Amino acid sequence: xxxxxxxxxQISAEEPNAIAAKRRRxxxxxxxxxxxxxxxxxxxxxxFAVAVLGLFLTSGDDPVLxxxxxxxxxxxxxxLSSPNPDALAPREIPSMKIYLFGTDDxxxxxxxxxxxxxxxxxxxxxxxxGIAVIVGIILGGLAGYFGSYRVSAAHLAIFCLxxxxxxxxxxxxFWGLAMGSCAAVLILITVSAGRKRGQEGKPxxxxxxxxxxxxxxxxxxxxxxxxxxxxxxxxxxxxxxxxPASIYNIMAVIGLTSxxxxxxxxxxxxxxxxEQDFVIAARALGLGFAxxxxxxxxxxxxxxxxxxxxxxxxxxxxxxxxLSFLGFGxxxxxxxxxxxxxxxxRFIFDAPWLTFIPGLAILIVVLSxxxxxxxxxxxxxxxxxxxx
Amino acid sequence: xxxxxxxxxxxGLTVWFQADGERSWAVNGASFSVGRGETVCIVGESGCGKxxxxxxIMGLVKTPPGRIAAGKIMFEGKNLLSLNDAEMQxxxxxxxxxxxxxxxxxxxxxxxxGDQISEAITVHEKLAPEALRARVLELLRAVGIxxxxxxxxxxxxxxxxxxxxxxxxxxxxxxxxxxIIADEPTTALDVTIQAQILNLLKxxxxxxxxxxxxxxxxxxxxxxxxxxxxxMYAGCVVEQGEVGDVFxxxxxxxxxxxxxxxxxRARRGMPLTGIPGYVPGRFGRPVGCPFEPRCSEAEKExxxxxxxxxxxxxxxxxxxxxxxxREKRR
Numbered sequence: 001x002x003x004x005x006x007x008x009x010q011i012s013a014e015e016p017n018a019i020a021a022k023r024r025r026x027x028x029x030x031x032x033x034x035x036x037x038x039x040x041x042x043x044x045x046x047x048f049a050v051a052v053l054g055l056f057l058t059s060g061d062d063p064v065l066x067x068x069x070x071x072x073x074x075x076x077x078x079x080l081s082s083p084n085p086d087a088l089a090p091r092e093i094p095s096m097k098i099y100l101f102g103t104d105d106x107x108x109x110x111x112x113x114x115x116x117x118x119x120x121x122x123x124x125x126x127x128x129x130g131i132a133v134i135v136g137i138i139l140g141g142l143a144g145y146f147g148s149y150r151v152s153a154a155h156l157a158i159f160c161l162x163x164x165x166x167x168x169x170x171x172x173x174f175w176g177l178a179m180g181s182c183a184a185v186l187i188l189i190t191v192s193a194g195r196k197r198g199q200e201g202k203p204x205x206x207x208x209x210x211x212x213x214x215x216x217x218x219x220x221x222x223x224x225x226x227x228x229x230x231x232x233x234x235x236x237x238x239x240x241x242x243x244p245a246s247i248y249n250i251m252a253v254i255g256l257t258s259x260x261x262x263x264x265x266x267x268x269x270x271x272x273x274x275e276q277d278f279v280i281a282a283r284a285l286g287l288g289f290a291x292x293x294x295x296x297x298x299x300x301x302x303x304x305x306x307x308x309x310x311x312x313x314x315x316x317x318x319x320x321x322x323l324s325f326l327g328f329g330x331x332x333x334x335x336x337x338x339x340x341x342x343x344x345x346r347f348i349f350d351a352p353w354l355t356f357i358p359g360l361a362i363l364i365v366v367l368s369x370x371x372x373x374x375x376x377x378x379x380x381x382x383x384x385x386x387x388x
Numbered sequence: 389x390x391x392x393x394x395x396x397x398x399x400g401l402t403v404w405f406q407a408d409g410e411r412s413w414a415v416n417g418a419s420f421s422v423g424r425g426e427t428v429c430i431v432g433e434s435g436c437g438k439x440x441x442x443x444x445i446m447g448l449v450k451t452p453p454g455r456i457a458a459g460k461i462m463f464e465g466k467n468l469l470s471l472n473d474a475e476m477q478x479x480x481x482x483x484x485x486x487x488x489x490x491x492x493x494x495x496x497x498x499x500x501x502g503d504q505i506s507e508a509i510t511v512h513e514k515l516a517p518e519a520l521r522a523r524v525l526e527l528l529r530a531v532g533i534x535x536x537x538x539x540x541x542x543x544x545x546x547x548x549x550x551x552x553x554x555x556x557x558x559x560x561x562x563x564x565x566x567x568i569i570a571d572e573p574t575t576a577l578d579v580t581i582q583a584q585i586l587n588l589l590k591x592x593x594x595x596x597x598x599x600x601x602x603x604x605x606x607x608x609x610x611x612x613x614x615x616x617x618x619x620m621y622a623g624c625v626v627e628q629g630e631v632g633d634v635f636x637x638x639x640x641x642x643x644x645x646x647x648x649x650x651x652x653r654a655r656r657g658m659p660l661t662g663i664p665g666y667v668p669g670r671f672g673r674p675v676g677c678p679f680e681p682r683c684s685e686a687e688k689e690x691x692x693x694x695x696x697x698x699x700x701x702x703x704x705x706x707x708x709x710x711x712x713x714r715e716k717r718r
Contacts, residue, residue, distance in 0.1 A: 277493035284446050284488075285508050285559065286481030295507075299498040 027379045037375020043368035051122040054115030064095050067116040068333045071107035076351045078102050079110075102353045104343060110357060113335035117358070120336040121365065124251050124320040125313035131255025133309055136262025141293045141301075143220040143263070144270020150212035151219065154190045158183050221267065224260045232257045236319065240328045247330045250323060254316050261308050269301035303380045310373035314366040321362050337362050394462075395567055395599050396445070396484075397421040401459035403440050403449060403623075414440040416623035416678070417459070422567065427593060427600040429610040429631075431646070432620035435667045438603045441620075442569045445601075446486055447476040464566075482512045485560035489572040491552035495544035501555045502540030508562035527558040532588060550581035557588065561596070568593075569601045574609065586613055607650055611635060616703065619643045622668055622678035624694075629704030639698075639706035641683045677709050685710055 032038055057064045073087045079102040083093055094109055101110035151159075161183035169176020193210065236253050243249045273279060274297075282292050323329035324338025332339060337358040344354025403415040415437040422428045430438050443449050445461055447468060461468040468479065488494040496504060505524045509515060515523065521540075528536035531554040544552055553573055560568050570589065574582040590613060593600050602613060610617050610631065617634050619627040619642060627640040638644045645663040665682040677683070680690040687710055695712040697705035 277488050277490055278496045280443075280448055281486070281488055281494040281556075281559075282496070283448055284480055284486040285562075286477045286479070286511050287507075288477060291511075296496050296499075300496070 031375055031379035034375045034378060036371050037378070040368040040371030040375060043364060044372050047118065047365050047368070048122065050115065051118040055119040058112055058116040058119075063112075065109060065112035065115060067108060067112035067335050069108060069112075071103070073107065074099075074103055075105050075107040076103060076347065077107075078351070079353050079357075101357050102351065104340070104351070104354055105347060110340065110354065113340055114337070114357065114361060116335045117337040117340060118361075120247060120330060120334070121317045121320065121362075124247070124254065125317045125369075127251040128254035128258065128316040128320075129309055129312040131252060132259040132312060133262050133305060135256070135259040137266050137298065137305065139220050139224075139259070140263040140266025141270060141298065143217045144267040145274060145289065145293050145297070146216040147271070147274070148215050148217060150215050153208070153211045153213050154186060154193070156213050156219075158186050158190070161186065217267075220263070224263050227257070227260050230257075233319065233322065236323065237326070237328060240323060245328065245331045247334070250320060250329060254319050258312060258316065261312070262305055265304040265308055266301055269304060270297060273297045273300055304377075307373050307377040307380070310369050310376060314369035314373070317369075318362065318366050321358075393423050394421050395424045395426075395464065396601070397460075397462040398441070398445065399460045399462070401441060401444060401461065402457045403437070403444055404455055404457055406453045406455070413623055414454075415444065418620065418623060418625050419459075420618045420625060420628065422599050422601050424566075424599055425593075425597050427590075427602060427613055427615045429602045429604060429614035429617045430620055431604055431607060431610050431617055433605060433667050436620045437623040438605075438620055439571055442486065442571050442601070442603055445569060446480055446484060447471070447473075478512075481508060481565070482563045483565050484567045484569060485563070485565040487553070487556050487560050487568060487570040487573045490576050491549060491556050491573075492544060492576075494556055495552060497544055500541050500543055501547070502542075505555065505559050505562060508559040512563045523562075524558075527561055528555075530561065530592070531555070531558045532584075533558075548581075549577050550584060553577060553581075553585055554588065557585075557592070561592065564596065565598065567599045567601060569603070571603045572605070573602075575604070575606070582609075589613065607635075607646060619646070624678055624707070626679065626708070627706040628697075629700075630702055633700070633702060633704040637700075637704075639700065639704070639711060640679075640708045641685045641710075642679045643706070645682075645684075677707075680709075687713075689713060 031041075058067050069092060071083075071088060071092050074083060077083075077099050079100060080098065081102065082098050085093060094112075096111075099109060099111070101114060104110055104113070161179045165176045165179030165183065167176075168179065236257055239253045239257075240250065243253070270293075279292060279297060282296050287296070320329060320336065321338035321341065324336045325342040327339075327342065329338050330336045340358040341355055341362075344351065344358070348355050398421065399419045401415050401418045402413070404411045404413045418437065418441055420428065420430065420441075430441065432438055440449065440454075444456055445463075445468065449456060456469060459469070463479070463484065468476065471479070495501070499507075502521075502524055505527060506520050509520060509523060524540065525536050528539060533539050533551060533554055539547070539551075544555070547555065553576075556573070568589075573589070574585050577585060586609060589600060589602075592598075600613075602609070604610060614631045616629065617631050618625050619634070619640065621642050627634060627638070627643045634643060635647065638647055642663070648661050649663060651660060663682055668678065668681065675694075676689075676691045677686075677694045680686045683690065690709045693709055695707065695709055697707050698711055698715055699705050
């Protein structure tokens with residue numbers, strides 16, 4: 001803006017701020033320079049393609065590669081061995097005429113099982129991180145935007161009663177219902193207190209429930225601290241042991257125990273965004289807070305979230321594999337990389353491919369996600385850009 | 389000034405901010421009013437409470453740490469301070485719009501200007517997409533953006549500073565408000581663009597018959613745009629009146645000092661005169677005239693009392709202990 005403007009339109013193209021116009025493009029250039037990150041990105045794309053392909057090849061009534069077809073006469077065949085057509089019924093012969101990754105102790109095609117598992121890993125990664133990011137963005141956004149706004153005692157009590165009631169009603173519906181009705185009564189009291197607040201000589205109890213307790217920021221960020229204190233893998237183990245084993249429960253549990261990082265990122269971004277003029281300008285236009293938070297501030301806060309998302313997907317895949325390995329994961333016969341690994345560990349000396357193939361697959365995918373995430377972080381970091 | 393011609397009347401506005409257990413009084417009983425179709429300037433040094441006054445009108449003072457402790461802000465007979473948040477949202481943007489100082493910072497960097505102006509409209513009105521687009525184009529044309537069709541898809545950083553401020557003005561005009569508050573809209577711009585923006589604001593004001601409350605520290609701007617002017621110092625209005633009166637016959641020593649510090653062709657080559665000292669630290673509330681420590685004409689009583697306004701007719705008033713006691717003696 002400091003440049004002389006004899007001819008506005010022409011100069012606006014050469015303005016120093018036009019550098020920002022190339023921000024997206026230069027991020028990509030910077031990302032491309034980072035060969036390791038680029039490799040990670042390519043592996044990520046390949047993995048994505050394989051997982052989608054795997055879903056099509058291994059599902060349906062008559063799949064091309066059947067992951068659950070048992071051929072006991074062909075068990076523990078090493079990779080790249082061909083099936084013996086004499087010993088098999090015609091429909092048991094694999095479509096590729098070769099066991100690319102060998103067979104397991106029940107003679108199931110490991111390639112087919114890996115493909116099926118890839119889809120599981122992908123969905124677990126994305127859905128779990130999706131849950132984590134949504135929870136993290138909402139809580140982080142509230143904590144960052146409302147910050148020092150203090151919650152009144154009545155509102156806090158209502159929230160605790162509803163949350164506690166919902167939790168308890170899982171085991172004791174009666175007490176849950178009782179807490180819920182307590183909350184309803186409290187809401188009525190608060191509403192009537194709100195009417196009395198403007199009047200002179202308000203009664204004692206109106207003041208009492210209007211007492212300001214903790215700020216929203218304190219409540220949410222201390223919850224984050226508490227959640228971070230749990231050794232989350234064991235928390236997941238406990239919850240998974242209580243809940244019926246299904247892939248959806250696992251996704252939800254992983255998601256609900258990994259939102260804390262995103263919350264912190266989003267809150268930190270919001271604390272600085274909140275003071276920006278465009279947020280005040282948006283309020284001056286008469287926008288409501290939800291619109292300001294989610295439409296105006298959120299897109300400006302997403303860069304660090306994106307980074308934590310890619311790394312989060314990797315750790316979710318790893319967590320799922322760990323759970324499956326320990327036998328708490330996705331129930332058989334559904335194959336995941338974790339349970340292929342866990343089934344194979346009994347035959348590690350006779351059939352090492354049963355452990356090495358899923359192990360390597362997990363290693364490569366998780367590593368590629370991490371490298372990809374690091375690469376994005378560097379590419380979106382404006383300080384590195386100036387140096388380059 | 390309670391007649392029907394008054395659009396906005398701020399009376400005894402007092403705003404303080406709490407910092408480290410101490411209260412700093414940003415606005416200290418300021419009163420001013422804006423008539424329909426009138427341009428009013430508030431002028432003063434940095435830290436005089438001009439912006440806080442404007443934010444108070446919009447209901448945008450952060451509470452905490454800020455607090456509007458006293459006063460009334462009457463807008464068309466309604467006290468804005470007694471409205472709740474939802475009612476205030478109906479006023480903001482629709483009835484009173486604001487243009488901010490830094491046009492780049494005030495536009496959201498991730499949306500195109502077309503999106504942002506559309507949003508300013510759709511917050512308060514539901515329009516069909518084609519009608520909305522036509523309206524946005526019309527607004528862009530009204531604020532003099534060249535080839536508005538192409539500019540719709542531009543991001544704020546692709547525009548020049550003057551164009552950004554034009555976009556901000558277009559957003560302020562979006563719902564045809566009755567009052568536009570412009571908080572130093574030209575401070576971040578260079579002088580030629582500043583003149584363009586001032587002319588734009590002037591012509592818009594005249595075409596649409598709206599009122600303008602213009603906040604600035606630039607006396608040149610005041611002279612070229614305002615009908616009436618309020619001189620603020622340390623949260624108080626110290627002098628007010630029609631621009632001609634105040635500029636030709638400044639009464640308060642602070643106004644005199646401000647005018648004397650302007651560069652003047654007649655005194656070419658001579659050092660500029662300034663007002664010694666700084667705006668007082670805002671902690672604590674001064675008892676007497678807030679300008680007393682820096683005032684060249686200060687007398688003993690200035691430290692003790694801060695009298696009411698003295699009227700010289702046509703609404704030209706100043707609030708100065710020396711003038712007051714002189715008047716009393718007469």
